[in-house]
Amino acid sequence: MTTTQATPQTCAHPGRDLAIVGLSAALVGLLAFTVVTLLNATPLAALAAGGTTLGVAAMGGLGVLSHLKRSH
Numbered sequence: 001m002t003t004t005q006a007t008p009q010t011c012a013h014p015g016r017d018l019a020i021v022g023l024s025a026a027l028v029g030l031l032a033f034t035v036v037t038l039l040n041a042t043p044l045a046a047l048a049a050g051g052t053t054l055g056v057a058a059m060g061g062l063g064v065l066s067h068l069k070r071s072h
Helices: 014-038 042-071
Strands: none
Touching: 014 042
16 A cells, blocks of 8 residues: 655755855865965965955855755
């Protein structure tokens, strides 16, 4: 005997979404660190640029993720 469900189940993967945002932010931060390093800046300036960029990219990604989750 086969049973069917009347309501479709939505599949939400918040862990996957957060991992994508985190890894993307880390990639952008590493790119900023590399660019600043190639411009012959001091190591502290390169770390500051990479860290700042990582934080901004993470907050932006989480904002976008929040907006997308609210829309659906």
